[in-house]
Amino acid sequence: MRNKxxxxxxxxxxxxxxxxxxxxxxxxxxxxxxxxxxxxxxPNNAKYKVTFQLAEPIPSHEGPKTQSFVISRDADSVLQAxxxxxxxxxxxxxxxxxxxVVIGEDIAKxxxxxxxxxxxxxxxxxxxxxxxxxxxxxxxxxxxxxKEKFEKRPTAALVRMGCFSEQIAIVRTRDFxxxxxxxxxxxxxxxxxxxxxxxxxxxxxxxxxxxxxxxxLVAWLNGDEVLASNWLVEKSQAVVVAKAEENxxxxxxxxxxxxxxxxxxxxxxxxxVKVTSExxxxxxxxxxxxxxxxxxxxxxxxxxxxxxxxxxxxxxEKSQKELKADYLGFHKAFRRHEPEAFKSLNWNEVYPSMxxxxxxxxxxxxxxxxx
Amino acid sequence: xxxxSNVSEDRLHTRALxxxxxxxxxxxxxxxxxxxTVTAANQDAWLSILIGAFIGSIFVYLFIKLAARFPTMNYFxxxxxxxxxxxxxxxxxxxxxxxxTFLSSIFYETVLINKLLFLPLTPTIVxxxxxALSLIWLVFYGLIPIIRFFQLLLPFLVIPLLLLALLFIVxxxxxxxxxxxxxxxxxVLKGSYLFLGAYQGPEVLLFAAPFFLKIREGVKTSLFxxxxxVFIGFMNTVAAIGILGVDNIKEAVLPGINxxxxxxxxGFPVERFGLLLTLPWLIAMFTTLAIYLHLLNSSIxxxxxxxxxxxxxxxxxxxxxxxxxxxxxxxxxxxxxxYLTVFTVPMVYLLPxxxxxxxxxxxxxxxx
Numbered sequence: 018m019r020n021k022x023x024x025x026x027x028x029x030x031x032x033x034x035x036x037x038x039x040x041x042x043x044x045x046x047x048x049x050x051x052x053x054x055x056x057x058x059x060p061n062n063a064k065y066k067v068t069f070q071l072a073e074p075i076p077s078h079e080g081p082k083t084q085s086f087v088i089s090r091d092a093d094s095v096l097q098a099x100x101x102x103x104x105x106x107x108x109x110x111x112x113x114x115x116x117x118v119v120i121g122e123d124i125a126k127x128x129x130x131x132x133x134x135x136x137x138x139x140x141x142x143x144x145x146x147x148x149x150x151x152x153x154x155x156x157x158x159x160x161x162x163x164k165e166k167f168e169k170r171p172t173a174a175l176v177r178m179g180c181f182s183e184q185i186a187i188v189r190t191r192d193f194x195x196x197x198x199x200x201x202x203x204x205x206x207x208x209x210x211x212x213x214x215x216x217x218x219x220x221x222x223x224x225x226x227x228x229x230x231x232x233x234l235v236a237w238l239n240g241d242e243v244l245a246s247n248w249l250v251e252k253s254q255a256v257v258v259a260k261a262e263e264n265x266x267x268x269x270x271x272x273x274x275x276x277x278x279x280x281x282x283x284x285x286x287x288x289x290v291k292v293t294s295e296x297x298x299x300x301x302x303x304x305x306x307x308x309x310x311x312x313x314x315x316x317x318x319x320x321x322x323x324x325x326x327x328x329x330x331x332x333x334e335k336s337q338k339e340l341k342a343d344y345l346g347f348h349k350a351f352r353r354h355e356p357e358a359f360k361s362l363n364w365n366e367v368y369p370s371m372x373x374x375x376x377x378x379x380x381x382x383x384x385x386x387x388x
Numbered sequence: 389x390x391x392x393s394n395v396s397e398d399r400l401h402t403r404a405l406x407x408x409x410x411x412x413x414x415x416x417x418x419x420x421x422x423x424x425t426v427t428a429a430n431q432d433a434w435l436s437i438l439i440g441a442f443i444g445s446i447f448v449y450l451f452i453k454l455a456a457r458f459p460t461m462n463y464f465x466x467x468x469x470x471x472x473x474x475x476x477x478x479x480x481x482x483x484x485x486x487x488x489t490f491l492s493s494i495f496y497e498t499v500l501i502n503k504l505l506f507l508p509l510t511p512t513i514v515x516x517x518x519x520a521l522s523l524i525w526l527v528f529y530g531l532i533p534i535i536r537f538f539q540l541l542l543p544f545l546v547i548p549l550l551l552l553a554l555l556f557i558v559x560x561x562x563x564x565x566x567x568x569x570x571x572x573x574x575x576v577l578k579g580s581y582l583f584l585g586a587y588q589g590p591e592v593l594l595f596a597a598p599f600f601l602k603i604r605e606g607v608k609t610s611l612f613x614x615x616x617x618v619f620i621g622f623m624n625t626v627a628a629i630g631i632l633g634v635d636n637i638k639e640a641v642l643p644g645i646n647x648x649x650x651x652x653x654x655g656f657p658v659e660r661f662g663l664l665l666t667l668p669w670l671i672a673m674f675t676t677l678a679i680y681l682h683l684l685n686s687s688i689x690x691x692x693x694x695x696x697x698x699x700x701x702x703x704x705x706x707x708x709x710x711x712x713x714x715x716x717x718x719x720x721x722x723x724x725x726x727y728l729t730v731f732t733v734p735m736v737y738l739l740p741x742x743x744x745x746x747x748x749x750x751x752x753x754x755x756x
Binding site for chain 2: 039
């Protein structure tokens with residue numbers, strides 16, 4: 018009898034109390050898929066312009082069309098911008114499906130990256146599996162408003178582009194958390210993804226990279242410069258175009274490996290970089306060589322090795338002499354192999370003048386379906 | 389109220405030590421996996437865990453030896469025999485304070501995580517009260533029903549965590565563990581101490597021993613249970629260092645949930661794997677609270693020679709709940725947790741071993 022009475026008291030509680038305060042009905046939520054941060058329209062009134070790309074729910078029987086819309090708000094903080102955006106929406110904003118963060122060139126040059134993403138690190142609703150992209154010569158809002166050809170939403174395009182970036186050597190792909198880790202480990206120096214919006218074309222062009230120093234954007238790298246830098250930092254495939262007199266040969270790199278060997282000579286640090294690659298000859302212009310002849314193969318391997326070495330040296334020179342920023346990861350290699358010596362160095366002062374030697378070994382494993 | 393005696397006909401097989409130990413030890417660490425270990429030892433935290441696990445296993449073995457000397461008594465009973473009545477009583481009181489602090493910490497963590505991840509708008513007192521009432525209902529029935537309940541819940545804790553461990557392997561970056569022993573061996577040893585300090589729970593063995601058949605044969609099972617929890621913590625730590633990186637771990641409040649939310653399997657229909665962590669967390673918190681509440685409750689009855697009454701259980705539960713409710717903020721809790729971590733090693737590990745040594749010297753207890 019007592020148990021029946023207890024049950025009678027418990028049942029109304031079970032029915033009445035669930036979801037009282039924290040009801041999450043999916044039909045009453047506005048999912049933010051992408052977020053952009055730019056310089057505000059009026060810098061005197063606000064610090065940021067925050068753009069939200071929101072998912073637009075449509076019936077499934079309607080055909081493919083853009084399924085998102087963007088709204089922008091000027092505010093002194095990201096959270097304040099969310100509040101302002103919420104004031105014009107009939108659904109509660111949720112960041113649980115945020116997949117891409119886009120940052121405009123001007124704001125990236127002006128503000129520290131730590132400040133820009135501070136809110137994103139604290140928000141519990143957010144999963145940190147984000148694509149991070151910096152937009153050159155355009156605003157983040159413009160990218161989020163692009164009417165993409167294949168994907169229904171620009172953020173979906175950014176996410177998918179990141180998935181096969183290993184096959185493209187002119188692209189730098191660095192996700193949000195990896196980029197932040199790079200910045201933290203080097204006190205503000207890192208090398209992130211760039212996006213461009215070519216005029217009169219409704220596409221997002223991902224090539225090149227953004228270089229950060231002291232937590233702020235300092236320079237852009239074009240596709241060729243990224244191709245050169247990626248020999249040192251990425252495991253992506255590469256395409257090498259080598260010229261010998263009037264002839265041009267193309268080498269598709271299938272596998273590459275780069276090792277760094279720090280050397281300390283009488284207290285002076287230097288580095289030896291060894292690059293090894295394996296790949297196929299895929300094109301010949303001019304003189305067609307008989308690639309079944311081992312001598313020709315050896316000759317081509319030397320040619321490609323020289324070209325790759327030149328590319329790597331160009332990338333190192335850009336990093337050391339021009340930008341004086343170690344975004345290529347030499348400090349990580351030094352710290353890994355010589356942790357005690359690394360502690361005694363002021364890396365920012367040592368790096369620009371540190372001698373770095375490059376050795377390249379190239380192997381041609383195949384030449385496609387013609388020799 | 390069901391009566392409980394130390395020599396009960398309803399005794400458990402030593403296999404039941406596995407759910408008891410696993411579910412007693414695993415709690416907040418599911419989300420923080422001994423963050424203090426990573427803070428001390430940086431990328432060498434995995435080494436700290438291995439060393440800590442080895443030392444912890446020796447302690448667990450010695451606990452079985454101690455329990456086997458007094459197979460029909462619980463720890464507080466033979467404390468007074470071994471140390472003498474006054475000193476034994478004082479040590480027991482110290483344990484009571486330790487458990488009240490520990491329970492308050494876990495109640496606070498339950499509320500904090502609930503507020504951050506699940507029910508941000510719900511008043512704190514609602515989930516706290518619901519938890520407390522469910523615990524009182526379970527604890528009321530005694531230790532053996534608690535352990536049988538743990539047996540039902542064990543797969544729901546272990547299987548998701550093992551699945552997560554498999555998923556983590558794909559995403560870990562090995563270069564984040566280099567250089568090894570960058571700052572020498574001292575931080576690694578400090579990390580081992582903090583790791584041991586984060587793993588409260590093995591002492592439950594000493595109180596539950598009278599309820600098991602032939603506890604002296606429980607060495608393998610208890611070592612398996614202890615090392616299973618260590619394995620889970622090890623995989624979580626390795627995953628966090630390899631995926632988040634040491635710098636991000638140090639700044640994160642709940643690095644475990646950050647790591648799980650980063651997991652991606654392109655092409656897989658499931659995008660988020662948070663449930664594989666939040667479900668074990670819920671189970672781990674509830675079970676740890678249940679066992680420690682039972683220990684606190686039954687120890688108070690035993691020490692002060694009170695007649696078991698249900699209203700005393702309500703009062704005992706109200707103490708840590710009230711402390712948890714009125715803790716001002718997360719800073720206070722972090723300080724509390726740090727003190728708990730530091731004092732766990734002497735209270736949970738060293739005192740029982742010293743008890744064993746004194747028992748051997750003074751020839752107390754049964755020797756086979």
